[in-house]
Amino acid sequence: MSEKKKISFEITVFNSIQELGSSEKILLKKAIEARKNAYAPYSEFKVGAAVLLENGEIVLGSNQENASYPSGLCAERVAVFYAGAKFPGVPIKTIAISAASDNHRVHSPAAPCGNCRQAISEYEFKQEKPIELLLMGEVGEIIQCNSIADILPLGFNSTFLE
Numbered sequence: 001m002s003e004k005k006k007i008s009f010e011i012t013v014f015n016s017i018q019e020l021g022s023s024e025k026i027l028l029k030k031a032i033e034a035r036k037n038a039y040a041p042y043s044e045f046k047v048g049a050a051v052l053l054e055n056g057e058i059v060l061g062s063n064q065e066n067a068s069y070p071s072g073l074c075a076e077r078v079a080v081f082y083a084g085a086k087f088p089g090v091p092i093k094t095i096a097i098s099a100a101s102d103n104h105r106v107h108s109p110a111a112p113c114g115n116c117r118q119a120i121s122e123y124e125f126k127q128e129k130p131i132e133l134l135l136m137g138e139v140g141e142i143i144q145c146n147s148i149a150d151i152l153p154l155g156f157n158s159t160f161l162e
């Protein structure tokens with residue numbers, strides 16, 4: 001007999017950055033700052049990511065594009081790979097993300113692309129502790145997610161290789 005199962009998860013929606021707790025506010029402001037260092041001459045869509053580590057360090061990333069489009073990299077992966085390279089093995093607590101376009105106002109919270117979800121989930125799985133996400137556009141509401149696994153259900157991880 002087949003069985004229907006429902007996968008659901010909780011998010012918290014904040015109306016503005018002012019509603020966040022102080023450390024989350026600081027982190028999201030850093031992500032907004034990080035957008036300035038985006039190299040996005042092709043899409044003109046600038047994304048900033050700020051990674052808060054368990055040792056209190058904050059590592060920033062921004063999207064870095066390339067004339068050969070697939071050779072560029074999203075802000076989230078730049079940030080988490082940089083964190084892994086600079087502070088190897090230090091667990092990630094929270095990743096804040098903000099996106100803005102030169103051509104229109106981004107009102108919706110920017111969610112990591114599928115490749116970034118997979119890349120971040122590698123670290124979450126390894127550290128055995130959830131990575132919190134704070135997602136924002138340029139203006140408008142902020143979405144807080146408790147775990148990357150929530151937004152990558154039925155994900156692939158290293159146990160499949162064993």
Ligand code: THU
Pocket residue numbers: 040043045046047062063064065072073074075076110111112113116
């Ligand atoms: N981008 C990110 O940096 N993060 C995302 O989550 C989605 C997309 C970048 C990639 C590319 O430089 C530009 O935004 C347009 O897709």
